[in-house]
């Protein structure tokens with residue numbers, strides 16, 4: 290029987306697969322952060338679905354980053370983040386309902402949004418309630434319709450919800466939420482792999 294994403298990834302935190310996942314995502318996240326931060330000064334940062342918190346710990350070393358936090362629904366992922374970085378800002382919350390107590394200049398997310406029943410609702414909430422005026426959302430996903438190599442992943446991972454939307458659907462979610470300057474990118478493309486689909490928009 291398939292399980293919900295928070296439980297599946299909680300198991301990964303317990304068996305160490307979270308670290309391999311972070312390594313697999315590292316080169317796309319590096320390119321995403323370069324793109325999103327190149328014109329930012331003194332910014333606040335949130336990683337949405339932060340897993341074991343590895344991206345938050347990267348941001349803490351950026352001189353321009355004033356505050357970095359991560360949120361994840363898995364208590365095992367957040368416990369792991371805190372065990373590595375006791376004083377870090379990690380929140381164990383379900384992002385479908387979470388109302389952060391502050392707003393951010395940059396909201397980042399890698400391989401998370403397609404696990405939600407209504408990703409467009411979260412994108413709207415990020416626009417309306419999570420971002421400062423002029424703030425940016427950058428999202429990377431490897432699971433999308435045009436990337437045919439990924440089509441078996443839902444069966445492979447045993448996750449009960451994974452939306453296999455085409456790129457244009459994600460672009461429409463950003464535009465409908467009100468994001469301006471919406472751009473799309475493919476990072477790490479190679480043979481039989483379309484690369485990480487990255488979307489960025491500005492409030």
Ligand SMILES: C[S@@+](CC[C@H](N)C(=O)[O-])C[C@H]1O[C@@H](n2cnc3c(N)ncnc32)[C@H](O)[C@@H]1O
Pocket residue numbers: 294295298299310311314337338339340341360361362363366382383384385398399400401404405
């Ligand atoms: C594929 S993992 C990616 C983790 C991290 N971004 C990384 O690159 O290593 C997806 C993460 O999203 C989290 N997640 C899924 N649904 C969630 C929800 N509704 N609320 C909060 N976190 C959620 C999972 O717990 C998991 O840690």
